[in-house]
Amino acid sequence: MTFSIAARDGDAWGVAVASKFLAVGSIVPRVGLHGPAVATQAMARVAYLDELEAAVAAGTPVTEALAAAVAGDEGREHRQVGLVAPDGAASYTGSECLHWAGGRSGQDGDTAYAVQGNILVGPRVVEAMESAWHEGAGLPLDHRLLGVLLAGDTEGGDARGRQSAALLVRCPGAGYDGCGVVADLRVDDHDDAPRELARLHSLSTLFFGTPEDVQPLEGSLRGEVTWLLTALGHAPVDDDVAGALEAWAGEANLENRMTPDGVDARVLETLRETAGTSRTAG
Template identity: 50%
Template sequence: MTFSIVAHSPRETAWGVAVASRYLAVGAMVPAAGPDVGALATQAHTNMAHRERGLALLGAGETAERTLAALLADDPGRRRRQIGVVDRAGESAAWTGPECTGHAGHRSGAGYALQGNLLTGPEVLDAMQSAWTDSGDVPLRRRLLNALAAGDQAGGDRRGRQSAALLVVGAGRAIGEGTHVQVDLRVDDAHAPVTELARLLDLNDDLIGTA
């Protein structure tokens, strides 16, 4: 029901998640990220407990691979899950359970993991991966949005569109004092949620210095 990308920018010391789905308020369920910790996405019959436990494992110094293995080991529903993880060093890991509804799959590489289920086809993941690798000179928040938009334009969720979200944490710019959250935007119910997310990010970037 969802496609997402989890990634790290060593240049910005930042981690983030972008996600879209034909499901209400996907941003309340899938993404999790912590500064100097890492980020993850949990989706496909979503086990929301993976967010807190995954960040705790990453915060304790576990790698993405070991964090993913620990989450799956304790999850009786793992055959229906998807998880993408990036750790504090930018190493990545991803899982697509064999019972995820097709088209389902994932891609991962240095600094990113992207995953999707109920997709129109593998071209969604291919487009997201190309957009990510081709936009290395832009800020993480924009790079994540570029990848999400590419997946959306390639077909996205085969059932249609409803919600999208973008979460970025790290050093530097923040949405307010006392936080390391750089972006935390959600479109919970819209005809074109990724387009609306892009509009909100433009507003976020305009206002970030005055919040």
């Protein structure tokens, strides 16, 4: 009833998951700041999360950790688990998981992944997810995992339909205030949960991302920004365009993207869109 990927890329660890199940993000994923990344699903045994995290922390190799956890579980044939640890990745699918069920895992240097799913429309879902993982090399892990999840959904995903999805990614020193949370997003009940998750992720990267494609506030761009801010009731005082932009950005929750070097591309895009909406409404 669920398809997921647990993965590592360098210092970043994460899980992305979707299912025809309420609030799948409250059950399936576990991501430690320094690993591991775990996904427990099918007839999910939540205790696997603590057991596997403790085993990896104790230095148990990934395959041994997963095998030991599964061996001690009487319901193992109904379970599915993906585990990514510092030494690699492994995926387990019990023999009594509802068809179609299966998984794949792999490692390449300091990247590793475990993809798994059950009650899927067919093996092409997992195959598409694995391909998307390789094709996404070089992307930030949160973007890469979201791409993998959407690839699985595009191939049909959960045979019963869509309901919930989640994305959890951690990396030391990253995220809001350097707390290590790159993304912690959940869609608990939505008829197109994977794409709603993508929409939330776009907002998250807008509000909590760092400046990119910065242009200096000079020439025609300075004039445009002045005009846009004025249209939104933030006319610069004493030609302090940067100050007016910062005041507007604070109201729009874009303060993380402010830079003394000019204006961030997504701030500029949002400013243009907001001023356009304001003119239309007026």
